[in-house]
Amino acid sequence: MALAAPGTLPLMDESHPNDRRQRLLDGMRAGMPFAVAGGLLALSFGVVAQSAGLSAGEAIAMSAIVFAGSAQFTAIAIIAQGGTVAAAVLAAALVNSRFLPMGVALGPSLPGGPMRRAAQGQAIVDASWGIAGRGDGTFDRWLLFGSTAVQYVGWVGGTIAGALGGNALGDPKALGLDAIYPAFFLALLIGELTDRRSRLVAALAALIALALVPVTPAGVPVLAASLASLVGLHASARADARARTDGR
Amino acid sequence: MSTSVALITGCAVVTYAIKGIGPLALGGRDLPLWFTSVVILLAPALFAALVVTQALADGKHIGIGADTVGVAAGGLVAWRFGSVIGCVVVAALVTAGLRAV
Numbered sequence: 001m002a003l004a005a006p007g008t009l010p011l012m013d014e015s016h017p018n019d020r021r022q023r024l025l026d027g028m029r030a031g032m033p034f035a036v037a038g039g040l041l042a043l044s045f046g047v048v049a050q051s052a053g054l055s056a057g058e059a060i061a062m063s064a065i066v067f068a069g070s071a072q073f074t075a076i077a078i079i080a081q082g083g084t085v086a087a088a089v090l091a092a093a094l095v096n097s098r099f100l101p102m103g104v105a106l107g108p109s110l111p112g113g114p115m116r117r118a119a120q121g122q123a124i125v126d127a128s129w130g131i132a133g134r135g136d137g138t139f140d141r142w143l144l145f146g147s148t149a150v151q152y153v154g155w156v157g158g159t160i161a162g163a164l165g166g167n168a169l170g171d172p173k174a175l176g177l178d179a180i181y182p183a184f185f186l187a188l189l190i191g192e193l194t195d196r197r198s199r200l201v202a203a204l205a206a207l208i209a210l211a212l213v214p215v216t217p218a219g220v221p222v223l224a225a226s227l228a229s230l231v232g233l234h235a236s237a238r239a240d241a242r243a244r245t246d247g248r
Numbered sequence: 249m250s251t252s253v254a255l256i257t258g259c260a261v262v263t264y265a266i267k268g269i270g271p272l273a274l275g276g277r278d279l280p281l282w283f284t285s286v287v288i289l290l291a292p293a294l295f296a297a298l299v300v301t302q303a304l305a306d307g308k309h310i311g312i313g314a315d316t317v318g319v320a321a322g323g324l325v326a327w328r329f330g331s332v333i334g335c336v337v338v339a340a341l342v343t344a345g346l347r348a349v
Contacts (some may be wrong), residue, residue, distance in 0.1 A: 036333050054255075066260050067263075070298075085254045112275070123266045126295070208297070222294065232286040
């Protein structure tokens with residue numbers, strides 16, 4: 001993954017409408033496999049949510065309104081164990097906290113005022129964020145929108161199927177559906193391991209997360225593991241030093 | 249307000265806030281090199297953490313289960329053939345198969 005020249009990167013979205021439409025379609029195409037995978041997972045959410053006390057309509061409404069798979073599963077698990085709504089919402093916030101650094105990374109690539117950017121930020125989901133990354137620290141928002149749109153359809157569609165036909169599905173765990181989420185993330189990770197530095201950061205992040213699992217609430221290990229990306233500061237310092245040496 | 253409505257509303261509010269705050273605070277400006285260098289490495293860091301916490305952790309316990317083996321098998325498919333759907337289907341099938349025996 002090549003770094004841009006030292007200094008700054010320009011914002012890029014002055015493209016022709018036809019080009020935007022094409023990138024939107026490209027995003028939809030790239031997001032399709034993740035939409036199918038998410039749809040399979042949402043099947044099990046539709047079943048699990050009802051066993052935790054939600055009606056079929058409420059399970060579907062939750063997917064349509066919240067649209068954050070891992071947070072939804074976490075919140076439902078806490079309610080199913082007899083936890084309070086406050087505890088479930090807090091856990092969902094912690095699990096979703098990974099979207100904070102993703103949003104910070106995405107922000108400079110979005111045009112418009114603060115509220116418009118915040119609205120566009122709602123399109124952040126894991127796979128789309130990965131797909132939209134240009135590899136130079138900037139993001140293509142049309143790829144993001146296209147990829148998220150098809151994943152939204154997959155997620156809500158899967159929940160509807162699971163909520164309305166869940167009895168025919170049987171036990172989601174016996175079907176191995178709980179393995180879909182980590183497999184989904186592993187497929188994303190493999191696409192990101194392009195050089196020695198990314199592999200080092202991934203290994204470091206995995207170690208940080210595993211070390212924190214026994215001692216912190218759900219969500220914190222993943223958020224803390226994002227600190228492994230600070231390895232990039234070392235690369236930045238080296239690039240600066242090289243630029244200064246070349247400038248002499 | 250029923251428990252379900254409070255749960256859905258609460259989860260929606262925190263999700264919208266968390267996704268919106270970064271773009272709201274940072275936008276319309278050029279990126280310094282140090283920021284870019286860190287952002288590029290966020291994806292492998294976050295995805296690796298998500299994989300290990302979901303495939304190896306059960307609550308606060310760390311261990312290897314049928315799902316761990318299934319995810320590893322799915323990873324092989326993703327690595328060799330680049331197929332996301334193949335990856336998740338193999339992961340689910342292997343996990344289900346191991347639990348059935």
